[in-house]
Amino acid sequence: xxxxxxxxxxxxxxxxxxxxxxxxxxxxxxxxxxxxxxxxxxxxxxxxxxxxxxxxxxxxxxxxxxxxxxxxxxxxxxxxxxxxxxxxxxxxxxxxxxxxxxxxxxxxxxxxxxxxxxxxxxxxxxxxxxxxxxxxxxxxxxxxxxxxxxxxxxxxxxxxxxxxxxxxxxxxxxxxxxxxxxxxxxxxxxxxxxxxxxxxxxxxxxxxxxxxxxxxxxxxxxxxxxxxxxxxxxxxxxxxxxxxxxxxxxxxxxxxxxxxxxxxxxxxxxxxxxxxxxxxxxxxxxxxxxxxxxxxxxxxxxxxxxxxxxxxxxxxxxxxxxxxxxxxxxxxxxxxxxxxxxxxxxxxxxxxxxxxxxxxxxxxxxxxxxxxxxxxxxxxxxxxxxxxxxxxxxxxxxxxxxxxxxxxxxxxxxxxxxxxxxxxxxxxxxxxxxxxxxxxxxxxxxxxxxxxxxxxxxxxxxxxxxxxxxxxxxxxxxxxxxxxxxxxxxxxxxxxxxxxxxxxxxxxxxxxxxxxxxxxxxxxxxxxxxxxxxxxxxxxxxxxxxxxxxxxxxxxxxxxxxxxxxxxxxxxxxxxxxxxxxxxxxxxxxxxxxxxxxxxxxxxxxxxxxxxxxxxxxxxxxxxxxxxxxx
Amino acid sequence: xxxxxxxxxxxxxxxxxxxxxxxxxxxxxxxxxxxxxxxxxxxxxxxxxxxxxxxxxxxxxxxxxxxxxxxxxxxxxxxxxxxxxxxxxxxxxxxxxxxxxxxxxxxxxxxxxxxxxxxxxxxxxxxxxxxxxxxxxxxxxxxxxxxxxxxxxxxxxxxxxxxxxxxxxxx
Numbered sequence: 001x002x003x004x005x006x007x008x009x010x011x012x013x014x015x016x017x018x019x020x021x022x023x024x025x026x027x028x029x030x031x032x033x034x035x036x037x038x039x040x041x042x043x044x045x046x047x048x049x050x051x052x053x054x055x056x057x058x059x060x061x062x063x064x065x066x067x068x069x070x071x072x073x074x075x076x077x078x079x080x081x082x083x084x085x086x087x088x089x090x091x092x093x094x095x096x097x098x099x100x101x102x103x104x105x106x107x108x109x110x111x112x113x114x115x116x117x118x119x120x121x122x123x124x125x126x127x128x129x130x131x132x133x134x135x136x137x138x139x140x141x142x143x144x145x146x147x148x149x150x151x152x153x154x155x156x157x158x159x160x161x162x163x164x165x166x167x168x169x170x171x172x173x174x175x176x177x178x179x180x181x182x183x184x185x186x187x188x189x190x191x192x193x194x195x196x197x198x199x200x201x202x203x204x205x206x207x208x209x210x211x212x213x214x215x216x217x218x219x220x221x222x223x224x225x226x227x228x229x230x231x232x233x234x235x236x237x238x239x240x241x242x243x244x245x246x247x248x249x250x251x252x253x254x255x256x257x258x259x260x261x262x263x264x265x266x267x268x269x270x271x272x273x274x275x276x277x278x279x280x281x282x283x284x285x286x287x288x289x290x291x292x293x294x295x296x297x298x299x300x301x302x303x304x305x306x307x308x309x310x311x312x313x314x315x316x317x318x319x320x321x322x323x324x325x326x327x328x329x330x331x332x333x334x335x336x337x338x339x340x341x342x343x344x345x346x347x348x349x350x351x352x353x354x355x356x357x358x359x360x361x362x363x364x365x366x367x368x369x370x371x372x373x374x375x376x377x378x379x380x381x382x383x384x385x386x387x388x389x390x391x392x393x394x395x396x397x398x399x400x401x402x403x404x405x406x407x408x409x410x411x412x413x414x415x416x417x418x419x420x421x422x423x424x425x426x427x428x429x430x431x432x433x434x435x436x437x438x439x440x441x442x443x444x445x446x447x448x449x450x451x452x453x454x455x456x457x458x459x460x461x462x463x464x465x466x467x468x469x470x471x472x473x474x475x476x477x478x479x480x481x482x483x484x485x486x487x488x489x490x491x492x493x494x495x496x497x498x499x500x501x502x503x504x505x506x507x508x509x510x511x512x513x514x515x516x517x518x519x520x521x522x523x524x525x526x527x528x529x530x531x532x533x534x535x536x537x538x539x540x541x542x543x544x545x546x547x548x549x550x551x552x553x554x555x556x557x558x559x560x561x562x563x564x565x566x567x568x569x570x571x572x573x574x575x576x577x578x579x580x581x582x583x584x585x586x587x588x589x590x591x592x593x594x595x596x597x598x599x600x601x602x603x604x605x606x607x608x609x610x611x612x613x614x615x616x617x618x619x620x621x622x623x624x625x626x627x628x629x630x631x
Numbered sequence: 632x633x634x635x636x637x638x639x640x641x642x643x644x645x646x647x648x649x650x651x652x653x654x655x656x657x658x659x660x661x662x663x664x665x666x667x668x669x670x671x672x673x674x675x676x677x678x679x680x681x682x683x684x685x686x687x688x689x690x691x692x693x694x695x696x697x698x699x700x701x702x703x704x705x706x707x708x709x710x711x712x713x714x715x716x717x718x719x720x721x722x723x724x725x726x727x728x729x730x731x732x733x734x735x736x737x738x739x740x741x742x743x744x745x746x747x748x749x750x751x752x753x754x755x756x757x758x759x760x761x762x763x764x765x766x767x768x769x770x771x772x773x774x775x776x777x778x779x780x781x782x783x784x785x786x787x788x789x790x791x792x793x794x795x796x797x798x799x800x801x802x
Contacts, residue, residue: 306705
């Protein structure tokens, strides 16, 4: 299946008041009317309704509150809804079904998705890409390719300077343009984008790992000693041995002592030690408990992730079977087991609801997206949990050391030391205490050393992954060379064909030998001349011909990802004479009639070619200043 | 209906068709309809195999599969008979569809045997079925070779071993 979408209906409203409600058809759709009648406003609503980012609205659009579009995609029917606003990055609400169904459904059955890709879940562009049949993509520059970026190439507006390919934008990078151009021309395959996403993520992780490694080393160097874990372990072992030796000396001295009375200060030491011991014990118990709960959660989530993965694969299998075999009939009702009476062929054999074309696809898409979204979210939560577990485990190791120290202090206290050997024992105890504190700090440093080791390993691992991904991307790019040449040649030839058919008496192109272009550079050239100083109307023809050439190429070659859709606002911009505009309009209609691939072309004009003013081509009425497009 | 999006493979007759195609492809010879249904239940819920009383030699091969027990599975399963009862609805629908579309050989069906008319299976289903069978090679082999070798009638029948209610002929 090839990438595809088509607008079936657009509704512009203010509260319950309908400002515009028209049905669009397959093939050519002409919106016509005199200048200033609101044609461009309609084009803007289409652009915005499909996900374009639009802040500068025309004055006449200010009455509108909502734009809703019924869209047919490769994966089924969707209804899209956006609130008109002068703020950028507006979210979109999506309903998986027709607009009529959507409007009669409660608000909760719409799903609102953000403009930008959130940490968990999807942006509306991702959902629409999925529905249209486009791979999820990023540009080399790092920003995601959104519906807005896509529409910049699919909407030929009036504000953009005529020598540009993309709709003009303030913040624009050549990488984004290149990625969009390649994506729509079918040059960038899914592999490349997956790898680019992975590379971008890995590079981010690598940068974070380097930062973490550096900051850990800085902390460790504060100790001014060796940070290698084997050295610290050796120091711990040495100190522990010394401590055991000291303890046995104390034991010897204590067992020789017979005095039992206690002094007040000793009593205090004992009670402090018990307090300390209880605190440490509670900390260990608390951490152990938390770790246990966390481990349980992790294993449960692991099972859930596996289950979701399995469900997704099962769903794909069921979906393949459904689309290959078609609807099936139930003999008995799955709820009450009563025999089901046969229904009309076009109705559900169980509940008798009339089937809507594409509705099954919409439901399938919705279920699939739900499963995917749950999976993605669960996976990202799992990463957080694993991180938390590792932090808690290292805190537990330190807490256990504190507990050991506290318990040995108690042991000493209980032995009592008030004999003649009192001072010797006190001195030994002091040494044990010193070693204990040393051990505690050594354990902390050991934790740090382990973290440094882990960070260093992670850093190296990530660096290797970055290198590998870069090499793989390089290889894909090399392999794409051939496809790129084919796609670009086809676009050039199709554009040239449109230019060759321009009305010669009005044309100042001369002999067009070749048309070249660059998505990244955002330019089109005739015979290698990038900055042609031709007539303004000639440049409009060039710009429109390029868009038409691009669409035409996608209709001829299935490998194009362009969704077989193009929107031209005012085909006779910049004072073009009527005949020349008519000629271009006829070329568009011919292109549409010739093509067997489903597609949609929407254009606005103030000079409709007389024979094209037919109900199957025109959308809505003829708009005039006195009777503008919005009611 | 757009808001109802809970989906279970076990309650989807299309998934049932897919499982049945998998089993028949793996077996590659006619099998009794009843056996196909039982194998389908185990393919859908492999942990239920733990509740199947198996001869000693087979038990050993089953243990090697390392399938989690029903108690340790993520999806909590009721008794085998309940699962069987619920699946029956979808299995019957699936079998009817397979028959109606000519995916089951008619002469085999007369003897209550299921045999796949391979030429009638859409290529994409076949491809996916073979892929899944390759991925679950060991389980599928255990089902179509070991479990399928158990008799369907008599004191030691598969139905009895699985603890399933005995039924009259199904559709």
